[in-house]
Amino acid sequence: MSEEADAILKMENITKVYPNGIIANKGVNFSVTAGEIHGLVGENGAGKTTLMQILFGLNHPEKGKILLEGREITIGNPNAAIAYGIGMVHQHFMLVPSLSVAENLVMGVEPRKGLKLDTAEAIRITEELSEKYNLNVDARSAVRDLPVGTKQKVEILKALHRGARILILDEPTAVLTPQETDELFDELKLLKDQGNTIIFISHKLNEIKALCDRVTIMRSGKSQGVFDVADVSEQDISRLMVGRDVILQVEKEPAVPKEAVLQVKDLTIVNRFRKHAVDDISFSVRKGEILGIAGVEGNGQRELVEALTGLGKYAAGDISITGKDIKKLSIRGIRDLGTSHIPEDRMTYGCAADLSIEMNLISYKHDHPDLNRKSFLMDMNAIRDVSRELVEEYRILCSTPQQEVRRLSGGNIQKVVVAREFSSDPKLIIADQPTRGIDVGATEFIRKRLVELRDEGSAVLLISADLNEVMELSDSLIVMYGGKITAYIEDASSISEEKLGLYMLGLESQSEDEIGRVCHD
């Protein structure tokens, strides 16, 4: 095939197994031609990132080979990858927040004046690159103060500065607002016109259609083939990705909100840098509704969740759950009021990965009379029964409930967390990024359960960086920017993505009266 002939880079028969036994890649073939934007799509956990980490030297395959311009190469570490002209922009930025843009850009290949960094030269290089590739950044400002979209530009420039001709972007739009995404796409097309090759990882199909020339589709660690984007529809891609037709549209009746369960009044949270991470906000969540919080990450959502669950402290204001002030309550005390919490980071807070599924499922209820005998012993049979029921109800895919959580896939680990949190008759559910990084099946399942629990009378506070999720799942929305609420949208289905983006970027904000409507009794 002619296409194969101009492949600048080929990966053949790549197989990678992680130490926990999960097969991330199984005999994957992948190739890109010079000067194209090549999409790599697949569900979370399909092995896209692993494949690219192998290409960037961060992971080493058990089998398979990599060919660059027809020559077989081994990429032992990222430095080797960079030497071959392969650059990667990670999902989580690898920048030093306290240093300036110029300093970050030249790090590792610093221009020197004697023993010192030649700052003037670094700034000159930055400005030159910035102009050449039309990626506008201010060389002098500290990375810490930049918005996410600009940080990403710095990362791209950094890779280009190191001589990358093949640029890997790992889900670059996940953290961007719609406006920033459009800007990024224009810049990437410009880079392509200048002769660079771009590998674009995503699971958002409209982006693939808008940006890419060709696309490789992955499912459960295997490649499903390469296609010209012009020849396939979004439906085709989605079917190949998931293996069946999916409807991610959440089906739900209009909410019937009752009395407020969570009430937040004039809440201010000061973070460790003495900044007001949450700045004098008030809102309430009512029984039988899902209130979504939209916003770019880092605008106070994390601090808010920590305060609501007792994991963090707050400086001023009042939080009450089912009418009780939680200021003096322990985490356990707050949970006993009927609060459930799906944490943002399931591996850090949501589970003990080295313990069995059973032991993870009972963490909150472990001293409940149902699970203990009259003596001081725990009732292992009861624990076994409860766990087996939950594993079945939540369709947790495992060999036995005694299996270590570490050996499950991301989606199933999240199901363990969700099963535990949803099974305690919650009055208030705080769902922080409930479907982040998990497969479509688990996502559908969790979203459906959230709606069911709403209908059964739980109040749900949903925090999600995924715009689709927060818009579809929520009944009402608030938008957070800079620790403040910039908008309250009573009917979440009535707002457009673009309008929401403006609120998220802090470019527009509603009047105080409009925002004040989010407080109910």
Add this chain to the structure above:
Amino acid sequence: MTKSQRMFEVYRTGLVILIALLLALVIILLVSDVPGEAMKLFLIGPLDSLRHFGNVLEMMIPLLFTGLAISVMFSASQFNLGAEGAFFFGAIGAAFIAVNWHLPPVIHPTIAILWGGLIGSIFCGIPGFLKIKWGSSELVSSLMFNYIAYFFGLYLINYFLRDVNAGAMVSYPFAQSAKLIRLIPKTKVHFGIIIAALMVVFTAVFLYRTRWGYRILVIGKNIRFARYSGINTDRAIILSQVLGGFIAGVGGSIEVLGMYRRFTWQLLPGYGWTGIIVAILARNNPIYVPVAAFFLAYMRIGADIMSRSTDMPNEFVAIIQGIIIILIAASSFLAKQRHKMVVKEAMS
């Protein structure tokens, strides 16, 4: 852990021990003038008489207690090294009661042992308290506390319990009623071995079958998850350290009441340190502690017997222990084989 992984850990531990023993034999070959005799005594000396095998069991008793104590403390991921001091200090506490009090037989040692345990639990509880209150590293503070235990203990013996007529720095003799009965004639194997066996069962049940043990295990695996789940982590940390200290203190008391007629230690006896090796070999699981304690006791007695009749010094046991610790702690030892096994399992 799946079955094959558990088997792999057993295999790995076995291989480590084998390597250490082989190295020991090489050292004997290089150093000794009578290598054949030395090897024979080292390997099967402990089995050649009831008395020698009794020595192994006697040595095993204190190692059981310190091994259990450290397993409990390490299970909470608290690297409290205070078992050594708790063992020593507990022994001194028991010695005071054994010398000064007059009680009926069974009650006397019971009180002395419980008192020693209480002292041990306070001793190990303090580094835990400092940790949760001010975030000071329990590793450093417990290590330093061992010196306090040592010098303060010697001061107490010297000024309050020393028998001036004995000619050495030893305590007055213990009351006959305070001593533990001997179980096997011609050996010094005492009632402490039964208490130790009960303690193994108790700690295993406590850690794996009670809510308090559950909290300790969860904290040990992921303290943030424990906190998030509403577990009072401070309380559980203190509990694990106090319980560990109690077991070590009980062990020290039982050791002096079972093996000695007076308190005679001039130095820290070192069982707390060896207990760390026991706990590491047993992977902090009380069920495996007896196996590890027996192995180490056997090796030490073997080396003792060897050093008595040959030119090999028994200190060479320290080399073997060192190798064992390094290889077991080295997570990349056999990591390739483990990964191959994982790959094979996953692909099948």
